[in-house]
Amino acid sequence: MTYLSMIFFQIVAPILVLLVIGAALQRKFQFNLKAMSHLITYCFMPVTVLLNIYETTIEMSVLGQVAIFILLLIGSQMLLSHFIAKILGLNRMESAVFKNSVVLINSGNYGIPVAQMIFATQPIGVAIQVILVIFQNITTYTYGLYNLISATKSGIEILKDFIKMPILHALLLGVILNVLNFDIPQTIRIPLDHISDGFVAVALITLGAQLSQIEIKTMLNKTILISCFTRLIVGPSVALLIIYILGLDGVVAQSLLIASSFPTSRNSSSLALEYDIESNTAAQTVLFSTIVSCLTVTFVIYLSTMLFG
Numbered sequence: 001m002t003y004l005s006m007i008f009f010q011i012v013a014p015i016l017v018l019l020v021i022g023a024a025l026q027r028k029f030q031f032n033l034k035a036m037s038h039l040i041t042y043c044f045m046p047v048t049v050l051l052n053i054y055e056t057t058i059e060m061s062v063l064g065q066v067a068i069f070i071l072l073l074i075g076s077q078m079l080l081s082h083f084i085a086k087i088l089g090l091n092r093m094e095s096a097v098f099k100n101s102v103v104l105i106n107s108g109n110y111g112i113p114v115a116q117m118i119f120a121t122q123p124i125g126v127a128i129q130v131i132l133v134i135f136q137n138i139t140t141y142t143y144g145l146y147n148l149i150s151a152t153k154s155g156i157e158i159l160k161d162f163i164k165m166p167i168l169h170a171l172l173l174g175v176i177l178n179v180l181n182f183d184i185p186q187t188i189r190i191p192l193d194h195i196s197d198g199f200v201a202v203a204l205i206t207l208g209a210q211l212s213q214i215e216i217k218t219m220l221n222k223t224i225l226i227s228c229f230t231r232l233i234v235g236p237s238v239a240l241l242i243i244y245i246l247g248l249d250g251v252v253a254q255s256l257l258i259a260s261s262f263p264t265s266r267n268s269s270s271l272a273l274e275y276d277i278e279s280n281t282a283a284q285t286v287l288f289s290t291i292v293s294c295l296t297v298t299f300v301i302y303l304s305t306m307l308f309g
Contacts, residue, residue, distance in 0.1 A: 007305075008298040011117050015110070015204055016294050022208020033213075036206045044199040045108060046170035049130050051196050053174030054184070056127040062252055066128055069256050070135045072242050077103045077235060078143065084230060088223065096147035097268070097278040101227045101285045102235070104144055104265035107133045109203030110290070111262045115255065116200060118301065125255040132259045134171055140267045207290075210266060214287040223281065227264070228289045232296040236261040240307075254308040261300035263289035 025031065081102035085095040105111070111129050119125025177184065184192070239260030243253045264286050272282035 004298065004302045007301050008294075011114065011301060012294050012298045014117070015113065018201060018204035019208035019211065019290070022205035022210075023212035025205065026209035026212045031209055033206070033210055036202075036209070040109060040199075040203055040206060042166050044195060044202055045112070046166040047192050047195040048112060048199045049133070049167050050170040050174040050177075051192060052123065052126045052130050053171060054177050056123040057178070062124075063131070065246060065248060065252065066131055066256065067135075069239075069242055069246060069248065070132060072246075073235075073239055073260060074103060074135065074139055074143075076238050076242075077230075080230065080234065080238075084226065088226065090223065093277045094223065094281070097272050097282045097285075098223060098227055100144050100147055100268040100272070101264045101282065101289070102230045104140055104268045105132075105136055105231075105235075105260075105262045106207075106265040106286075106290070107136045107259065107262060109207050109266075110293075111259060113200040113204055114258065114262070114297070114301075118258065119251070119255065122251050125251050128252065128255040129259055130171070132256075133167065136265065137165060137167060140265065144267065207266065211287050211290060214283045220288075224285050224288055227285050228292055231264055231289055232261065232293055236296075236300050249308055251308075254304040257304040257308070258297075258301055261293070261297050263293040263297075 026033075078099070081099040084102075085098050088098070090098055107129065112126070112133065115126045115129035176182075236257060239257055243257060248256065266286050269279070269282040269286045272279040
């Protein structure tokens with residue numbers, strides 16, 4: 001078995017299996033996806049973020065490098081998607097969905113599980129992915145909402161939604177406990193570990209259940225194909241260029257390159273549905289990019305290992 005195929009079968013294929021299980025269970029039982037999403041958002045993900053930050057020591061210089069990288073990557077994706085939308089001649093609503101599909105990355109219930117599998121013995125790799133999730137959430141509730149803004153929400157309401165995000169509170173608490181070197185009592189730590197251990201399975205099964213409701217028949221159109229190419233191929237290529245420009249290497253460079261390769265965030269679909277703007281196209285883009293990412297993410301993981309492992 002080649003190293004590339006080993007990465008696929010040991011890291012990417014298990015994710016695909018969990019997505020298929022989620023899709024099959026949803027077809028049979030019709031879960032309340034909103035309730036499952038709340039369970040992840042308000043329980044599994046915050047606890048996972050809390051423990052990863054709590055257990056990891058990141059030098060301020062590394063944190064600064066990661067922040068600069070993320071800002072450069074997100075900024076370049078914003079500019080690139082804007083110009084491509086112009087070239088494609090998309091109308092205002094199509095352009096908004098296209099730009100969100102390129103810029104908003106599934107860093108949460110796809111990215112963190114992948115990072116946990118790859119960097120099981122290197123917590124900093126997972127911690128970097130957690131930081132990316134925070135930046136992606138900020139981008140979603142600023143840039144993403146700006147693209148789809150309507151009269152139903154003001155800037156103040158968007159800010160309030162962001163401040164109430166559990167993952168932000170978990171990040172801050174994790175940093176405080178880490179800095180104070182606080183020893184979490186076993187009575188609390190044991191259930192937290194159980195919740196964190198279940199995050200990967202619950203998050204990916206839920207994602208599979210969500211994707212199972214998307215129609216495939218109109219998925220292969222020009223806009224979706226170009227969106228996925230930009231997200232899955234151009235995105236990691238730009239990220240690699242930024243990594244070399246910043247002079248990053250080791251686990252930091254490997255983690256950032258892998259983080260740039262994840263598919264379109266389901267939040268881009270959720271926002272489009274909430275504001276009733278090209279919601280079918282947004283959902284189909286999420287599904288198609290998630291399917292294709294099984295191949296592209298495998299290659300990027302392999303490339304990152306060869307270059308920085």
